[in-house]
Structure formats: C-alpha cells, structure tokens
Amino acid sequence: MPDLREALDALLQDVPPARLTESVRRLIEDYRSGRPAGEPLIRTMVDATAYAAYRMPATHAAVGAALAQLPPIDPRSHTDLGGGTGAAAWAVRDAYGPIPATVLDQVPEALKLGARIARDQDFQWQPWRLGEPVPAAGLVTASYVLTELDEEDQRTLVAQAAAAATTAVVLVEPGTPPGYRRMLAARDQLIEAGWHIAAPCPHQLACGMTGKDWCHFAARVNRSALHRRLKDASLGYEDEKYSFVAALKAPAGAPGRVVRHPAFRKGLVTLQVCRPDTSVGPVLVSKREGPLYKAARDAEWGDPWPPGD
Numbered sequence: 620m621p622d623l624r625e626a627l628d629a630l631l632q633d634v635p636p637a638r639l640t641e642s643v644r645r646l647i648e649d650y651r652s653g654r655p656a657g658e659p660l661i662r663t664m665v666d667a668t669a670y671a672a673y674r675m676p677a678t679h680a681a682v683g684a685a686l687a688q689l690p691p692i693d694p695r696s697h698t699d700l701g702g703g704t705g706a707a708a709w710a711v712r713d714a715y716g717p718i719p720a721t722v723l724d725q726v727p728e729a730l731k732l733g734a735r736i737a738r739d740q741d742f743q744w745q746p747w748r749l750g751e752p753v754p755a756a757g758l759v760t761a762s763y764v765l766t767e768l769d770e771e772d773q774r775t776l777v778a779q780a781a782a783a784a785t786t787a788v789v790l791v792e793p794g795t796p797p798g799y800r801r802m803l804a805a806r807d808q809l810i811e812a813g814w815h816i817a818a819p820c821p822h823q824l825a826c827g828m829t830g831k832d833w834c835h836f837a838a839r840v841n842r843s844a845l846h847r848r849l850k851d852a853s854l855g856y857e858d859e860k861y862s863f864v865a866a867l868k869a870p871a872g873a874p875g876r877v878v879r880h881p882a883f884r885k886g887l888v889t890l891q892v893c894r895p896d897t898s899v900g901p902v903l904v905s906k907r908e909g910p911l912y913k914a915a916r917d918a919e920w921g922d923p924w925p926p927g928d
C-alpha cells in the first residue's frame with residue numbers, strides 16, 4: 620500500500636516552496652490564535668496545498684497514534700467530519716485497511732486536493748457543512764475540527780458524530796490545555812449519549828488529572844525537505860502533541876495508561892500512570908522486578924500499563 624508520505628511527495632515535488640510560504644504563514648497564525656473560525660481558514664487551492672505540505676503529515680500522525688491506543692475494532696466503514704485534505708482517512712486506512720471512507724468538508728479546494736493526493740485510494744469526497752446529514756459508518760472521526768468551532772457548534776459536531784457512528788467515535792485535537800478541555804466536554808457528551816470511553820481514559824468517571832496538568836500525547840513526524848523549508852526548521856522531525864477521546868458502542872475494559880514520557884534512572888523507571896480508579900501518579904519499577912522492569916523500559920508515552928492487561 621502506498622503511504623501518505625509517498626503520495627504527498629509525488630504531488631508536491633514540483634511545487635515551488637515560495638508559492639506556499641504566505642499561506643503557511645497565515646495558516647500558522649490563524650491556528651495559533653485559537654479563536655473559532657468565523658469563515659473557512661483554507662480558502663484557495665494554494666492554501667489547501669500549503670496545509671497538505673506543512674500540516675497534514677502531523678495531523679495524520681496524531682490520528683494514527685490515537686487509533687493505536689484503541690482496543691481492537693473492526694469498523695468496516697469510515698466517515699471523517701471536517702476531513703480537509705484527508706489526513707484521517709489515510710490514518711484509518713493504515714490502521715484498518717482499505718475500508719470505504721467518506722471525507723466531508725466545507726472547503727471544495729481541500730477536498731479536491733485530497734482526492735488528488737489519494738488518487739489510488741477509494742475515498743469518497745463530499746462537500747458538507749456542519750449540521751448537514753452525515754453518512755453512517757462504523758467509525759466516525761473528526762480531527763482538529765472542534766478547535767475551529769464555537770461551543771454550540773462543537774456540541775453539534777459531537778452529537779452528529781455519535782449519531783452517525785455504529786462502532787466507534789474518535790475525536791482528536793491539538794495537545795494544548797484548550798484542546799484537552801474540548802476533549803473533556805466531548806467525552807462528557809459521548810458518555811451522556813450512552814457511549815463507553817475506550818481511550819485514553821481507563822475509566823468513565825471524572826478525569827483525575829488536576830492542577831496545571833492536561834492529558835495529551837505526542838506523535839513523531841518525519842519532516843520532508845519541503846516541510847522543513849516551509850517551517851524554516853532544521854530538525855528532520857517534529858513531535859506533534861495531541862489530545863483525543865475514543866468512544867465505543869460496546870463497553871471496553873481499558874487498562875491504565877502511561878500519560879508522560881517515562882523517566883529513566885539507573886535501575887529505575889518512573890511511569891506516570893492514569894489508573895482505572897481515576898488516580899494519576901507515578902509508578903516506580905526497579906531492576907529487581909525482572910520482566911516488569913524490562914516492560915517498563917520498553918514502555919512509551921500512551922502505552923497501556925500494566926502491560927498485557
């Protein structure tokens with residue numbers, strides 16, 4: 620199966636970076652402002668191309684990393700709300716194979732570019748505005764969309780996702796305190812609607828993360844040469860921080876979850892773990908604990924803990 624990186628490289632190889640820099644600059648500014656967007660932020664084909672070049676690899680990586688935290692599911696079909704250039708459709712295809720996928724968005728240019736990038740994929744691209752009917756699917760996703768909506772529209776989107784999904788709803792947002800707060804509100808709404816939270820939380824109760832902390836994770840993204848030039852970056856990778864919530868129709872007993880980068884000292888691993896009893900705190904695993912210590916050394920931010928539960 621071709622991957623998104625190859626498809627993007629093929630499409631973008633002849634695009635001069637200078638054509639995209641103004642759109643990249645404006646989009647970064649608009650997304651950083653955190654204000655709900657009164658009008659579409661991607662407005663032209665150049666904006667859509669800029670988004671695909673500098674942003675889509677990161678949103679794709681975040682959705683893929685969120686899906687990797689779910690228990691096994693067999694969604695059979697996928698609808699992506701506010702799917703833009705199709706990042707989540709690629710991530711779902713990577714996770715569950717080539718199931719029928721429909722990408723819905725208000726910006727025709729984004730859909731058109733997404734279709735070009737995914738020309739070998741059987742994705743459907745459908746113009747759609749929030750509130751319009753949503754095709755039912757096993758899995759309904761929305762990534763980095765709530766951030767563009769005011770609170771009333773956020774509730775509408777979550778309600779539409781919950782009504783259209785038959786197996787799972789996965790919502791992904793930037794891994795910032797406001798992104799996390801949006802995930803908490805969506806989580807409450809999904810629980811009220813009868814859904815069961817499957818990840819990242821190991822329980823259905825109030826989030827135990829208190830104080831200045833917020834629940835988020837990181838996905839490693841390898842930057843292409845164009846990506847580096849557009850972001851004026853020297854590193855060959857970046858870590859995309861994301862918050863998310865995944866809910867299933869059927870109850871799923873979730874284990875604890877590692878909610879920070881593990882800390883290593885000689886003979887000791889410290890894992891920050893969110894537990895089924897809602898407490899969030901350190902778990903110390905020493906070398907004396909043999910196989911558990913080996914598992915702790917291998918554990919990563921976002922992994923279940925204890926292992927094999």
Ligand SMILES: C[S@@+](CC[C@H](N)C(=O)[O-])C[C@H]1O[C@@H](n2cnc3c(N)ncnc32)[C@H](O)[C@@H]1O
Nearest residue numbers: 678701702703706724725748749762763764767
């Ligand atoms: C930041 S982009 C995210 C795109 C894609 N989901 C991703 O993860 O890369 C937000 C998308 O939400 C879409 N969107 C925002 N408000 C919308 C609305 N009211 N109706 C339909 N689409 C909307 C935008 O057009 C845009 O493509």
